Amino acid sequence: MNQTIPATMRVPQFVGEGRIGTTVKPVPEPGPGQLLLRVRANALCGSERGQFFRGSPNVTPGHEAAGVVVAAGPGTTTPVGTPGVVYLMDFCGECRSCGRGWTNLCLAKRGDMGFSRDGGYGAYELIHENVFFAVPDDLPPDEATLLLDVMGTGGHAIEYAQRLCAGPDERPQTLLVIGAGPIGLAVLAMARLRLGTAARVFIADILPYRLEMAERLGGVPLRADSDRPVSEQLRGLGTDAVDAAIDTSGNAGARQAALPLLDRRGLLLCVGHGGDLSVNVSRDLIQRENLVAGSEYFRFDELAANRTLLRDPAARDYLRPIITHRFPVEEITQAFERFWSGATGKVVVVQED
Numbered sequence: 001m002n003q004t005i006p007a008t009m010r011v012p013q014f015v016g017e018g019r020i021g022t023t024v025k026p027v028p029e030p031g032p033g034q035l036l037l038r039v040r041a042n043a044l045c046g047s048e049r050g051q052f053f054r055g056s057p058n059v060t061p062g063h064e065a066a067g068v069v070v071a072a073g074p075g076t077t078t079p080v081g082t083p084g085v086v087y088l089m090d091f092c093g094e095c096r097s098c099g100r101g102w103t104n105l106c107l108a109k110r111g112d113m114g115f116s117r118d119g120g121y122g123a124y125e126l127i128h129e130n131v132f133f134a135v136p137d138d139l140p141p142d143e144a145t146l147l148l149d150v151m152g153t154g155g156h157a158i159e160y161a162q163r164l165c166a167g168p169d170e171r172p173q174t175l176l177v178i179g180a181g182p183i184g185l186a187v188l189a190m191a192r193l194r195l196g197t198a199a200r201v202f203i204a205d206i207l208p209y210r211l212e213m214a215e216r217l218g219g220v221p222l223r224a225d226s227d228r229p230v231s232e233q234l235r236g237l238g239t240d241a242v243d244a245a246i247d248t249s250g251n252a253g254a255r256q257a258a259l260p261l262l263d264r265r266g267l268l269l270c271v272g273h274g275g276d277l278s279v280n281v282s283r284d285l286i287q288r289e290n291l292v293a294g295s296e297y298f299r300f301d302e303l304a305a306n307r308t309l310l311r312d313p314a315a316r317d318y319l320r321p322i323i324t325h326r327f328p329v330e331e332i333t334q335a336f337e338r339f340w341s342g343a344t345g346k347v348v349v350v351q352e353d
Helices: 046-054 141-147 148-164 182-195 208-216 231-238 254-260 282-285 302-311 313-322 330-340
Strands: 008-016 021-027 033-045 065-072 083-086 124-128 133-134 174-178 198-205 220-223 242-247 263-270 293-294 323-328 348-349
Touching: 008 046, 008 198, 021 330, 033 141, 033 254, 046 330, 065 124, 065 141, 083 141, 124 263, 133 302, 141 148, 141 174, 141 302, 141 313, 141 323, 141 348, 148 182, 148 242, 148 293, 148 302, 148 313, 174 182, 174 254, 182 208, 182 313, 198 208, 208 220, 208 313, 231 254, 242 254, 254 263, 302 313, 323 330, 330 348
Parallel strands: 174 198, 174 242, 198 220, 242 263, 263 293, 323 348
Antiparallel strands: 008 021, 033 065, 033 124, 033 348, 065 083, 083 133
16 A cells, blocks of 8 residues: 655644634654554544533544554554554553453553544544554445444443343343433444344433434333333333343433332443432342442453454444444534534544545
8 A cells, every 4th residue: 555644634623612623733653563544434422522612722532533554663563554443542451451351441551542642533643553453444434433432332331231230141131221322322232233132122312313213223212301200111111120221321310210220130330421329228239139330431352243243244234324424524513513413323524535
């Protein structure tokens, strides 16, 4: 692959108050163990709300990037021209957590791409090779981003729920997903793919657009802002309690309301950051043998199984509609404005030469 790499690049600059300008940065040269990617696609994420409204003047956001290796530093083994995606956490690979495979819980990570290190809304992104994951040449960059927060974060939550809530030889049969944003839709989709059609997946939100998407993905929609509480809606659908409630909203009230909906030996799994939870240990946990746990991102080693799954035509056709909007990087402000409206699934910014 022969490509002239420029000395500088124009990148989006998040200046705050919902404004994104542009600035010029040098295109970095990869050092030992590093790769330089020409970014082709980057999916938007709700965790970027702070950068959009409060600003991120010194760091280029974007942590769901897909691109192509255009330069490789000394000591790397990835050939130039390899397409792939970028794992959010620049894990050390040496700490106690990394030694156990828990790269999402690294104790000495070098940074988070798009938050403390320049991310994927720029034309080029410099990364350590250990956070690069190769994908097939025939997988379009926008669809490759599905491997990250959608399949990665969503699949990790479902895997964790399977282990904590039902044991290795059983599967949770009823799930309640709180929030039908992109991560909530991701949890729903990965539940359908991992648990099969026998599991019943309810999903609660206040936005009709996303509840309609959830229903198309095979979920049972519940209106969280209805005059009828979610508990009453569940009873009307023949369900008194759920095996697991997975909160993707980060909303304290919604999370609190889910706790009494758990069946005995049930699980409340918190995926969305933010908010608090008040627990009466005896009543809510001990007497019912219930669990409350957190699920953070996903392990790097989960990418391989998800890549295999995404190559299955049926699974890919099922997941593809989660991406509802694509914008050129020149229209990144409009992309975020549409995203914050709630009338989207996953939104992807794409970059052409």
